[in-house]
Amino acid sequence: MSRSLSIIVPVYNEESSIDDFYARVDRLGHADALIFVDNASTDRTLEKIEALPKGRVIRHDRNEGYGASVRDGLAASDSDDIIITDVDLEFPPEIIPELIETLEQHRVAYCSRFLGRTPRMSLVRRLGNRLISELYNLLFQQHTTDLCTGVKAMRRDAFALSELRLDGFDGAMEIAALFAISGAKIHDVAVVYEPRVRGRSKMRHVPELLRFVRHIVGFWLRCVVLGRPLHPRPSDPAEDSGH
Numbered sequence: 001m002s003r004s005l006s007i008i009v010p011v012y013n014e015e016s017s018i019d020d021f022y023a024r025v026d027r028l029g030h031a032d033a034l035i036f037v038d039n040a041s042t043d044r045t046l047e048k049i050e051a052l053p054k055g056r057v058i059r060h061d062r063n064e065g066y067g068a069s070v071r072d073g074l075a076a077s078d079s080d081d082i083i084i085t086d087v088d089l090e091f092p093p094e095i096i097p098e099l100i101e102t103l104e105q106h107r108v109a110y111c112s113r114f115l116g117r118t119p120r121m122s123l124v125r126r127l128g129n130r131l132i133s134e135l136y137n138l139l140f141q142q143h144t145t146d147l148c149t150g151v152k153a154m155r156r157d158a159f160a161l162s163e164l165r166l167d168g169f170d171g172a173m174e175i176a177a178l179f180a181i182s183g184a185k186i187h188d189v190a191v192v193y194e195p196r197v198r199g200r201s202k203m204r205h206v207p208e209l210l211r212f213v214r215h216i217v218g219f220w221l222r223c224v225v226l227g228r229p230l231h232p233r234p235s236d237p238a239e240d241s242g243h
Contacts, residue, residue: 003080005033005100008073010066011049012039014087018048022055024093031055035076036087037069067171071164079156086150095191099153106187108179109153112146115190128209135213136173139220140180145188147176148212158184165231166215173212177219177230 007030011018025031034055038046040063049057058072070084081103083096091111102109113119114129133147152175159178166174179186222228 003103004078005030005081005083006035006073006077006079007033007083007085007096008070008077009034009036009085009087010039010069010073011036011041011045011087012063013041013043013045015041015044015048017087017089018045018052021087021089021093022052024089025096026054028093028096030096033079035073037073039063039065039069065167065171066169067164067174068167070171070175071161074161074164081153081155083151083153088150090194091149091151091191092194095151095189098189099151102187102189103153103155107155107158107184108186109189110144110146110149110186111151111191112144112149112188113191113193114145115188116192119193120195121193124206128206132209132212132216136176136180136216139216139224140177142176142180142186143188144176144186148172151191154179154184158182163230169208170211170215173215173219174230177216177223181223181230 007025009021022031022034025034031052031054036049036055036057038049038057038059040060046057046059049055056076058076060069060072073084074082081100083099085091085093095111099109099111113121119126129146129148133144136147137143159175159182163178164171164174176186219230223230
């Protein structure tokens with residue numbers, strides 16, 4: 001029996017990429033699986049999505065961030081397999097069939113820009129990606145080469161969706177921590193990375209990296225060292241007492 005699929009696509013001001021992205025996914029036969037989450041775009045992104053013949057769209061009235069978009073997309077899906085992808089075409093949509101096949105053997109798969117040829121990105125970004133990936137691997141006993149990937153795939157049972165709380169790009173670190181805590185091992189899939197030629201990246205790389213380090217270390221201390229849930233719970237007396 002075939003497994004159902006949802007492709008969650010957080011978007012913000014990506015009007016220049018929507019049509020090409022959709023056409024390439026449609027050629028793969030997966031346009032019906034698309035769930036766009038528009039983060040209060042101020043250009044024609046939402047208009048273009050609403051004109052597409054297949055897929056769904058979730059609208060945010062304000063810019064709630066990447067993590068909130070992923071969380072709402074997951075809540076709108078009941079599929080067995082889930083792919084979360086950027087729409088800017090830096091990662092080719094043609095990798096989707098390989099990700100689906102990978103999920104037959106692995107609970108989680110990340111598209112890695114660092115397997116194979118050296119990606120076209122600045123030295124600062126490459127070093128930053130390596131730093132945060134190796135820190136995560138060390139603390140959570142993983143082996144991914146691209147923790148900050150823009151494309152990840154997972155089985156629905158890879159972690160408890162109710163644990164997601166963070167709204168911004170920090171949500172990517174939260175998801176990675178939840179994978180590890182649930183016992184899932186990230187399997188890397190090589191991808192050919194092409195830097196965007198349209199639009200602008202929404203990340204401020206150095207400030208984001210510093211926040212990512214803080215979150216990864218904090219999650220490790222809380223969950224691995226102290227043995228507590230990822231986020232405080234109101235009924236936890238230890239949280240109330242500050243211990």
